[in-house]
């Protein structure tokens with residue numbers, strides 16, 4: 055496959071107070087084997103040398119696991135490729151001559167910091183509210199004193215794979231953090247270790263989610279469709295059950 | 302670059318007596334701080350990976366006033382999150398003959414007799430508690446149908462002692478530590494600063510008393526003061542530019558501490574991981590690891606004939622060279638990392654490599670699929686296969702994977718004593734940032750173990766002992782604070798004022814290439830001298846031509862990178878110097894001049910059974926301090942995996 059020439063329309067915003075706007079850039083000779091972020095690296099190198107500021111974007115592991123990256127690409131958080139974070143998206147899924155729009159996560163509880171970088175500390179505060187099992191270091195019994203059914207362990211694992219990226223919030227018409235919150239409640243709630251705090255955890259986390267300004271869930275399912283880790287909607291039903299039984 | 306030899310390090314502070322009693326002795330001898338005083342004592346922890354996250358959470362639980370920093374937007378994103386394969390522990394749940402002693406023995410031997418017996422024994426002891434702790438926190442380790450924990454054998458071990466959570470063990474362990482940390486943040490014992498980068502240590506009255514950090518959103522330079530400082534800032538593999546580390550991994554925290562008096566231990570010990578996805582082009586920004594567990598079922602091969610460019614499936618069985626199975630019949634595809642990496646390099650150097658530029662070897666699952674069925678293979682490795690396909694566009698169920706070695710881990714790091722304290726009193730170093738425990742080569746699944754051992758169990762005891770004396774620490778001199786802030790400000794101003802014509806990344810890439818070519822998998826006097834000639838030239842060019850756009854007072858990623866690259870330049874020189882002075886081969890450090898007739902690493906125990914601890918010298922001539930290593934329990938032997 056030969057190289058591509060593309061037009062990028064990128065959201066540029068100097069800071070939280072700035073109004074922001076779309077800016078158009080041309081990129082040429084893009085290799086199909088490049089990752090999406092490598093394509094932006096090449097553009098940024100050019101911008102820096104020309105004395106412009108590079109497009110700010112968050113990223114770190116570039117392996118789809120740290121949850122740091124995230125952009126709305128052509129209207130879809132992390133782009134149209136299913137189960138793929140922005141950093142794992144490769145240019146072979148685009149065609150020569152394409153125009154690609156790139157925007158930050160947009161949600162009331164994720165204010166823009168700069169360009170494509172948003173503030174997701176609200177997620178940490180939801181975890182602070184109860185997303186843990188209280189067990190100080192050194193106080194744990196032998197690991198085999200508490201067998202866990204394989205099914206429960208596997209299901210807990212599936213929910214625990216959430217990377218905290220926030221795509222679910224960006225995709226939700228209500229800007230709800232239900233999928234993220236439910237993933238943690240499900241992970242811990244399925245394990246025997248998580249039972250003592252199960253109800254209080256659900257209550258505290260859901261209330262924190264509301265306090266942060268995330269919207270409510272109306273079951274549109276947009277979240278799970280974009281979730282790079284495929285966290286299922288059923289976790290939300292579980293969260294609601296735990297929340298109700300806690301009230 | 303020259304160096305001088307200084308006083309040897311006489312005492313690494315490990316207690317005397319039988320190795321299995323040393324940690325108990327140390328714990329018992331450690332002074333305790335009463336709970337009311339703990340609340341008044343401040344500890345700074347840099348980094349929220351497995352080491353820093355677990356340390357900050359535990360210190361918070363104990364009642365200290367902790368301030369924690371990371372450069373990402375959330376502590377959950379530290380690079381530990383990317384670890385795939387697993388974590389070792391001497392639980393012997395399998396009854397397959399494992400024990401604390403065996404894990405100790407394997408780790409000392411795997412480290413090619415360049416680590417401290419006392420430290421390694423403690424690590425093996427504590428490994429058992431880590432699994433208990435993680436399970437209690439809700440870490441969803443893999444389980445068997447009976448509900449008990451599953452294990453696998455990993456990276457050259459002949460027992461099954463590696464606990465895992467599918468291919469995401471690091472993620473799950475880190476989330477456990479992160480959640481414990483968030484719990485302490487909510488409890489008010491830990492104050493968290495995300496998007497803050499530590500740029501210097503404040504040393505006053507001969508003790509580490511604080512740090513200078515930059516708020517990466519506003520650019521503000523802040524100072525934070527404390528009674529002890531803990532560095533848990535991870536490894537420096539990114540000095541090679543291309544590595545399996547996250548993009549932000551850097552050496553700044555430990556390098557700045559080094560410049561403030563902390564010795565740097567064995568900087569040249571680098572681990573090159575054999576199974577990574579090969580480079581695809583000039584724009585490559587990082588390399589992706591394919592878990593080593595793949596070598597349990599995948600078979601490594603290249604064509605027998607040089608330059609054979611047929612697709613893999615057209616090369617008949619008899620024309621394939623399963624070189625690991627051929628050269629190392631008893632370990633086969635499971636030889637340790639350094640051996641597997643060098644073997645891959647050798648066959649590629651012979652012109653038998655596959656894929657772009659001939660820099661790749663096959664890792665083939667055809668036999669495993671035939672033997673176990675596609676479903677079983679998918680169950681075990683499905684997510685890794687998907688990851689491979691996402692990156693390369695090739696389907697590993699149908700054609701063999703292509704892999705090549707890549708820089709993965711740095712065994713070197715700041716020198717610490719048995720208490721994990723550096724040569725600057727009050728400055729502790731844990732996790733990959735220190736040099737301890739792994740010697741010249743780290744065994745698979747042992748970094749997670751070490752990070753959590755340090756953070757949950759070792760450091761909280763030893764820091765307490767140090768802090769018990771806090772009454773005598775004295776005031777922090779204002780001029781020491783101002784001097785550190787001045788240095789930081791000055792460096793930023795210099796970076797912004799060059800206004801040249803090349804990006805920091807372009808210099809970093811070039812530096813990385815020098816390191817890979819001349820201080821990589823195989824090193825020689827000639828190559829290292831070459832590197833030591835090229836690096837200072839490039840560094841000079843960097844300071845004359847680097848272009849950083851924007852200003853300090855904003856989120857400025859160009860400035861962040863330039864600052865890190867500047868420190869990598871200085872570290873790179875020390876790595877090459879260390880590699881040059883160590884004329885033996887050991888573990889991941891392979892000197893072409895020192896090999897057996899069969900091409901294996903040849904140690905020189907008479908001359909080099911020591912830790913090289915380097916002291917910074919402002920005049921540019923580092924001072925080498927040697928800590929002699931003695932082996933009372935594990936007999937020094939030449940490693941053999943044939």
Ligand SMILES: Cc1cc2nc3c(=O)[nH]c(=O)nc-3n(C[C@H](O)[C@H](O)[C@H](O)COP(=O)(O)OP(=O)(O)OC[C@H]3O[C@@H](n4cnc5c(N)ncnc54)[C@H](O)[C@@H]3O)c2cc1C
Nearest residue numbers: 348349350351352372381386387499535732733746748749
């Ligand atoms: C792809 C991959 C797979 C791996 N798989 C395994 C495995 O299966 N088993 C195993 O045992 N090991 C594995 N390892 C190695 C292991 O993951 C690491 O050695 C270990 O996680 C390091 O943990 P750490 O806490 O020391 O540092 P890290 O997790 O790297 O954390 C560093 C922290 O320091 C912070 N930091 C750094 N610099 C600064 C600064 N200047 N200012 C402020 N904060 C700073 C960062 O924000 C971060 O929070 C793997 C490594 C890689 C790269």
Ligand code: SF4
Nearest residue numbers: 216217219220222281
């Ligand atoms: S639920 Fe999915 S989309 Fe939402 S934060 Fe977690 S991984 Fe991201």
Ligand code: FES
Nearest residue numbers: 114116121123141
């Ligand atoms: S950069 Fe880590 S998930 Fe994308």
